Amino acid sequence: MRLAVVIGFCMLVSGCFASASTPKPNSGLESDGVSTVTNVSLPSSRLLPFAPTDEFLQCVPYARAVSGIEIYGDAWTWWDQAKNTYSRGKKPEVGAVLALKKTSRLKYGHVAVVAAILDSRKIMVNHANWGSDSRTRGKVHYRQPVVDVSPNNDWSEVRMMNTIGTFGRVYPAHGFIYQPRETAEVQ
Numbered sequence: 001m002r003l004a005v006v007i008g009f010c011m012l013v014s015g016c017f018a019s020a021s022t023p024k025p026n027s028g029l030e031s032d033g034v035s036t037v038t039n040v041s042l043p044s045s046r047l048l049p050f051a052p053t054d055e056f057l058q059c060v061p062y063a064r065a066v067s068g069i070e071i072y073g074d075a076w077t078w079w080d081q082a083k084n085t086y087s088r089g090k091k092p093e094v095g096a097v098l099a100l101k102k103t104s105r106l107k108y109g110h111v112a113v114v115a116a117i118l119d120s121r122k123i124m125v126n127h128a129n130w131g132s133d134s135r136t137r138g139k140v141h142y143r144q145p146v147v148d149v150s151p152n153n154d155w156s157e158v159r160m161m162n163t164i165g166t167f168g169r170v171y172p173a174h175g176f177i178y179q180p181r182e183t184a185e186v187q
Contacts, residue, residue: 046095046179047113047126056138062128063111067097068179076102076109079174087178090154092123096176098146100158103172112146112160114176121148125160136163 047066060075071081079099082088092098092114100110112127124143131137141163149170150157156175159167 046093047115050140052140057128057140058138059111059128059130062126062140063097063113066126067095067113067177069097069177071177074102074108075099075111076106078109078111078177082177086180088175089178090156090175092117092155092176093178095179098123098125098155098158098176099174101172101174105169106171110171112144115143118145121153122146130160131163 048068050062050066060073060078063075064070064072069078069082069086071078071086073081076099078097079088079101082099094114094117096114098112098114100106100112102109110127110130112125112130114123115126116124118124123146125146126140126142127144128140129138130141130144131139144163145161145167147159147167148155148157149159154175155173157170158173159170162168
């Protein structure tokens with residue numbers, strides 16, 4: 001059943017690559033802050049190529065490799081490290097890195113690269129090591145939906161779709177670290 005839901009969602013998303021209208025904040029969201037995707041507008045990709053691997057992969061080296069953002073250390077340190085080197089903000093851009101804060105469940109934080117912007121409160125990310133078991137941990141996950149559930153529509157609280165096709169708990173986020181101009185222009 002869950003597999004059918006995931007496949008149906010993927011089919012819905014892949015069939016909706018029309019121009020997007022700009023919705024009002026919270027429009028189309030269910031009471032839990034999550035909705036289905038109806039329109040998608042994809043700019044050209046700003047993600048650097050990443051060769052498939054069977055090795056266990058953490059989120060940091062993956063995000064660094066595909067975004068061109070040269071930050072090292074645990075994911076929770078990226079936001080402060082970016083302060084004087086990279087632009088940061090609260091608006092998603094394709095190729096930017098979404099930096100999640102350190103929590104009791106995310107002891108090292110988490111980083112994910114924006115792969116598509118669906119609307120003002122929904123994006124898709126590519127990231128590594130987001131899973132709950134040996135089948136999903138250490139793997140790269142492509143185009144997983146993320147929803148902004150923050151009260152002020154500022155991406156300070158997000159829910160990420162997990163590997164079984166449901167939206168998980170709310171995670172606090174710092175915001176987005178933007179690619180250097182030369183990396184974004186090369187793509």
